[in-house]
Amino acid sequence: MTAFGAALRATSVGYAAGAFDVIQQLAEPKASLVETMKNRGQRSLQRHYRRGIRGRLGVVFGATVVIPTMALGSPDASHVERITVGTTAVSVEFPETQFGAGTEPLLVWIRRSMNIVSAYYGRFPSRTLRIKLVAGEGGGVYTGTTWGREGGLIRLKVGRDVTDTQMLNDWVLVHEMTHLALPDVGEEHAWLSEGLAVYIEGIERVQAGNRSEEDVFAEELHSMPRGLPEAGDQGLDHTHTWGRTYWGGAMFCLLADVAIHLQTDNRFGLQDAMRAVLKSSGGLSSHWSIERTFQTADLATGTHVLEQLYVQMKDQPVTPDLPGLWAQLGVHGDGSTVSLADDAPLAYVRRAIMGPREHKDL
Numbered sequence: 001m002t003a004f005g006a007a008l009r010a011t012s013v014g015y016a017a018g019a020f021d022v023i024q025q026l027a028e029p030k031a032s033l034v035e036t037m038k039n040r041g042q043r044s045l046q047r048h049y050r051r052g053i054r055g056r057l058g059v060v061f062g063a064t065v066v067i068p069t070m071a072l073g074s075p076d077a078s079h080v081e082r083i084t085v086g087t088t089a090v091s092v093e094f095p096e097t098q099f100g101a102g103t104e105p106l107l108v109w110i111r112r113s114m115n116i117v118s119a120y121y122g123r124f125p126s127r128t129l130r131i132k133l134v135a136g137e138g139g140g141v142y143t144g145t146t147w148g149r150e151g152g153l154i155r156l157k158v159g160r161d162v163t164d165t166q167m168l169n170d171w172v173l174v175h176e177m178t179h180l181a182l183p184d185v186g187e188e189h190a191w192l193s194e195g196l197a198v199y200i201e202g203i204e205r206v207q208a209g210n211r212s213e214e215d216v217f218a219e220e221l222h223s224m225p226r227g228l229p230e231a232g233d234q235g236l237d238h239t240h241t242w243g244r245t246y247w248g249g250a251m252f253c254l255l256a257d258v259a260i261h262l263q264t265d266n267r268f269g270l271q272d273a274m275r276a277v278l279k280s281s282g283g284l285s286s287h288w289s290i291e292r293t294f295q296t297a298d299l300a301t302g303t304h305v306l307e308q309l310y311v312q313m314k315d316q317p318v319t320p321d322l323p324g325l326w327a328q329l330g331v332h333g334d335g336s337t338v339s340l341a342d343d344a345p346l347a348y349v350r351r352a353i354m355g356p357r358e359h360k361d362l
Helices: 003-009 017-024 103-120 164-168 172-179 188-205 212-228 240-265 270-281 291-301 305-313 322-329 349-352
Strands: 048-055 058-066 076-084 088-095 129-137 142-148 151-158 329-333 339-342
Touching: 048 188, 076 103, 076 172, 088 103, 103 129, 103 164, 103 172, 103 270, 142 172, 151 172, 172 188, 172 329, 188 212, 188 240, 188 270, 188 291, 188 349, 212 240, 212 322, 212 329, 212 339, 240 305, 240 322, 270 291, 291 305, 322 329, 322 349
Parallel strands: 088 129, 129 151
Antiparallel strands: 048 058, 076 088, 142 151, 329 339
């Protein structure tokens, strides 16, 4: 029996039979289920992006919009600031409309966000980066969109009166920068790109001391159930609602992360797998099949967790017992606050996931 199975049987917190089977099977080493890789051709630059505004406790789905290629230009840019963060050369295009705080606080925000993402992946996902800022009314960081072209391009809408506190607590830029680390796996697999960015953003910020662990799990407890399948669901590859795309994808990542840690006796996790994918693919500027992505990730951890979980969840609904999993991780919520118990059966896994991880040359 695996460590995960033993932990389940030793506690009063159980799993629904289907959910137990999913995690139990993932904790057992098996031969690879996917051996072939297919190359994906060039995709149109005029791509569809699902845009959302996420508050502290969830994602509110906006509309699907098409960003014309001409919109990527910079006819309204009054000047460009060039900075270097680590080994990445960054050009930041500021609009003609001035921000109330000036340019320096925004550059501090960009540097901080890049350092947060760099720490998670062992390096920043792209060697060059172009950031185009668009000014909006009021304060806050509104939305962002990321492309793999030109090494990396992020378009951000930011309020003219954005404050230092709003930028310190911002999730949007870290989320968008995280997109740069995954190769383009195709629109039909948007649940992976969005789910990874939702799931990893919180962990990245906890590891950097920019967000509390309790806050991340408060968001998960509130919003991840929105990613569970509903009536008529046909699996992650075929159900493109906002809940399944963002939080269904994040749920997939949580299940995979826990299973990798268990199967490797806490030596590896999803973070190590995604570092390997970035190293091999070069990130968003590359076009990979989802099978190749998961095969590369699993090879790095010596498991088949991602390949097997994808086979189980891509074409059919899977409903894990999320409250049971969180309880075993030592995460408890009462509706308004979240507490963490270090004596829970899988608390050691939670600590490993959330704690800073030394760079491994995978």
